[in-house]
Amino acid sequence: MSFNFDERVERYHTDSEKWLKYRDRDILPLWIADTDFRVAPAIQEALQQRVAHGVFGYADDQGALARATAQWAASQYEWSIDPDWVVPLSGIKPIFSLLQESLLSTDQASVCTTPIYPPFTHSARAAGREQRLLPIPLFKNDNPLAMPLPALMTQERLLFICNPHNPGGKRYDRETLQRLADYADTYDLWVCSDEVHADLQLDPHSRHIPFASLSTRCEQRSITLLSAAKAFNLAGLGCAVAIIPNDDLRARLRRAIAQRLPVPNSLGVVATLAAWQEGEAWLAAQRDYLRLNRDRLVAHIATLPDLQVATPDAGFLAWIDASRLKLTDPQRWFEHHGLGLTGGAPFGDPQAVRLNFGCPRSRLDLALTRLTSAIDSL
Numbered sequence: 594m595s596f597n598f599d600e601r602v603e604r605y606h607t608d609s610e611k612w613l614k615y616r617d618r619d620i621l622p623l624w625i626a627d628t629d630f631r632v633a634p635a636i637q638e639a640l641q642q643r644v645a646h647g648v649f650g651y652a653d654d655q656g657a658l659a660r661a662t663a664q665w666a667a668s669q670y671e672w673s674i675d676p677d678w679v680v681p682l683s684g685i686k687p688i689f690s691l692l693q694e695s696l697l698s699t700d701q702a703s704v705c706t707t708p709i710y711p712p713f714t715h716s717a718r719a720a721g722r723e724q725r726l727l728p729i730p731l732f733k734n735d736n737p738l739a740m741p742l743p744a745l746m747t748q749e750r751l752l753f754i755c756n757p758h759n760p761g762g763k764r765y766d767r768e769t770l771q772r773l774a775d776y777a778d779t780y781d782l783w784v785c786s787d788e789v790h791a792d793l794q795l796d797p798h799s800r801h802i803p804f805a806s807l808s809t810r811c812e813q814r815s816i817t818l819l820s821a822a823k824a825f826n827l828a829g830l831g832c833a834v835a836i837i838p839n840d841d842l843r844a845r846l847r848r849a850i851a852q853r854l855p856v857p858n859s860l861g862v863v864a865t866l867a868a869w870q871e872g873e874a875w876l877a878a879q880r881d882y883l884r885l886n887r888d889r890l891v892a893h894i895a896t897l898p899d900l901q902v903a904t905p906d907a908g909f910l911a912w913i914d915a916s917r918l919k920l921t922d923p924q925r926w927f928e929h930h931g932l933g934l935t936g937g938a939p940f941g942d943p944q945a946v947r948l949n950f951g952c953p954r955s956r957l958d959l960a961l962t963r964l965t966s967a968i969d970s971l
């Protein structure tokens with residue numbers, strides 16, 4: 594079966610945050626992390642059937658969603674998990690501050706890599722906890738995730754990683770994960786591993802490695818966050834999971850989650866089940882499409898000496914260093930040239946921008962033309 598990722602799907606009338614930001618302006622929306630692709634036919638059919646039924650009470654998310662998560666983890670990551678370890682979520686973002694409040698006393702702190710998807714660092718402030726940042730040299734080609742790991746104080750108890758990494762799309766290889774596992778052992782850290790971009794490995798031969806899958810010790814100190822939202826473009830449907838193998842930790846977090854978060858959206862559960870049970874062929878085709886988009890983007894940026902890109906191994910987000918342009922606000926400047934990118938400042942690098950290449954190739958090509966004319970105009 595073939596799938597059409599070249600189709601330009603009009604999104605304004607769907608309340609798309611990505612598209613409404615630039616409504617009536619000639620600016621290509623290449624910012625927030627959803628793609629412009631229509632979902633897999635199996636997902637659309639499952640949703641249509643569910644909508645036709647017409648009753649939308651609370652979903653019994655535990656049984657089917659937990660079993661589907663275990664099957665997906667086994668088939669995609671060779672990670673064998675017990676469905677009982679799965680805690681359903683209505684989204685990932687609120688978990689970052691909830692973990693800090695639940696696992697850290699007010700004088701304890703978390704550790705997080707930088708640059709990073711902003712909710713990781715914002716959540717420490719929201720939870721009133723200190724956070725130490727570990728800088729990752731993302732624009733270095735030789736395994737940029739093999740960052741220096743500093744000695745920690747006793748108050749640091751929770752490590753956040755994002756694998757594959759947002760921004761930058763770098764995947765953690767086994768050696769890097771093992772270093773992080775040793776680090777977590779040395780300082781006795783809980784590890785929250787956000788793996789929502791796991792299923793978008795662009796190299797056909799690379800397989801995602803969950804941090805927790807390294808060993809039983811890693812499992813016991815970990816909270817793994819997963820969802821079908823990025824790989825299957827379901828971000829608006831409110832469904833994700835946390836995999837928490839440690840019984841006490843899981844019981845504690847289950848209680849905190851039940852008090853603070855709604856249960857997953859029942860349509861999100863339907864869509865996630867269809868994605869994980871019937872979406873593999875569509876996902877493989879999307880990866881092929883994204884790989885060509887990635888290669889086209891990286892090759893184009895190589896012709897622009899003032900820009901440098903951290904070639905993504907996974908996902909549809911490219912992290913671009915614009916520091917050689919010596920602009921005060923690169924995001925604003927690219928916007929004036931018709932490109933709606935995400936600014937790097939909230940991620941920890943004001944001289945970088947993030948470009949979402951999860952779009953039809955014709956739109957990407959227009960973006961690349963605009964990128965060149967923006968640079969030429971300097």
Ligand SMILES: Cc1ncc(COP(=O)(O)O)c(C=O)c1O
Pocket residue numbers: 626683684685686687710755759787789790820822828833
């Ligand atoms: C690494 C990462 N984690 C979490 C999220 C957000 O997840 P959710 O929409 O389920 O809160 C995103 C969205 O871009 C992300 O990139």
